[in-house]
Amino acid sequence: MNGKTLKVGGSQITDMHESTFFKLRCDPLILAANPQTAPIASVWRAFRHLDQTQWWSRAKLEQYQVERLQTLLTHCARHVPYYRELFAKNNFVVEQIRSLADYRRLPILTRSTYQDQFNSFVTEELPEATLLTDLRTTSGTSGLPIKVQQTNVVGAWWLAFYLRDLEWCGLDPREPVAGIRTLKLATPELEQKFKEGLRSPSWNSILTPLIEMGPSFGMDLKQDxxxxxxxxxxxxxxxxxxxxxxxxxxxxxxxERGTHIPNLRRIQTFAETLDDSVRQNIEESFGVPVMNLYSCIEAGYLASPCPSGAGLHIHAENVILEVLDDHGLPCPTGQKGRVVLTTLRNFATPFLRYEILDDATLGDCSCGRGLPLLTRVDGKRRPNLWLPDGRRRTSVQLVEAFRPIEGIRQSQIIQKQVNHIEIRVATNSSWTEQREVEIRQAVTKFFEAPIQVEIGKYDYLPRSAGGKLLTVINELERKNPG
Ligand SMILES: [Zn+2]
Structure with missing residues (x-):
């Protein structure tokens, strides 16, 4: 507490955030004194703590992670059946873990192991004052959905990182915000209303007693x-x-309409990879900067844009995020590798060295924060496409080859067989038969052979149940992975 006293919204605020980025509605100390509002005060305390830890040195942050890890590993050894057996089988002794290097002796956990043996990942007992809240499931675009048990502790920190992300992205919650996303709603009537567009009085109803917030608007991603x-x-x-x-x-x-959205100041993207060409298209057309959030259901907030530099700082107080090469060794700065996560606050369904199937690249930042930085996140790995002669090739080239073809608003590539490709395109009025010829030429060039090309035209492309649009699907890889 810095002891600053400010007058906000008619009440004396003694626990004001240094930057005063958030306008408090009520003194957090008053909220803390009431058992009903005390959980919101704990969110503020956590956020204030993060305000300090972001400036800690890398060594101090790692020490903090190791201390939290020791508590978590001790819990897993006692109360989580899967890890209890894994530790025993690998002679992994928790008391001997004194550094992140020691911890890396633990094998990597695959998504399929977690899915297949979910029940053995659920803790038999929770730490004191930890309560189960909801069970969340991922959208499951890359296969079966993943179930994650949430707790009051995970929830409070989730909100604290939410506040940090807003502050870093410069999103003032008093302004109106619109989110076009997927939501699971209780009734078909609500779903229909969501599709037409809903208005809520605040950005986040839980935080209403704490922070001044403007209205938020929500619409279903599946809307035209x-x-x-x-x-x-x-x-x-x-x-x-x-x-x-x-x-x-x-x-x-x-x-196409030659218009723009008046008053729009910023865009935030989430849930899918933000390619450079996509970012450029969005920024040019909307005329505002795009900020990218890296998060997932399994671990919550992973990384957010540095407020004073390029790239995303990892929320190291929430997660140990490793970037590993093909041999399972940490990648040096600048080298792309696969992302492996350890959640530091989920004691209900803990994730230890869980492979999320994203790729990322570490970098450096000169802003003074000790939190590690990601220069790139490559999201869910796009599948390779198989050439008729047996080679496999990254699909990025073909995706990019369609971009300059006029008349295409969106495209999706589906490999049905080694010699059969389906291309789905959402087209506009400048679409002509000549564009089909250009698509076929691009496909033939990519596959280096004449193959069967089926072109489907749509107004807009159908999304998966989870709302994500997979730009490339390899049906051969699903049947015969690897
Ligand atoms: Zn930075």
């Missing part, structure tokens, strides 16, 4: 993108949050 544009023009939000693939499409529609 033309309708999404109409809605945005009507509500005129200051900030817009959505998936990169959706924003990419909206950007193209805006350009």
């Amino acid at each position: 993108p033309q309708r999404q544009i109409e809605w945005l023009l009507q509500i005129q939000p200051t900030y817009l949050l959505s998936y990169p693939s959706n924003l990419d499409y909206l950007a193209t529609l805006l350009r």
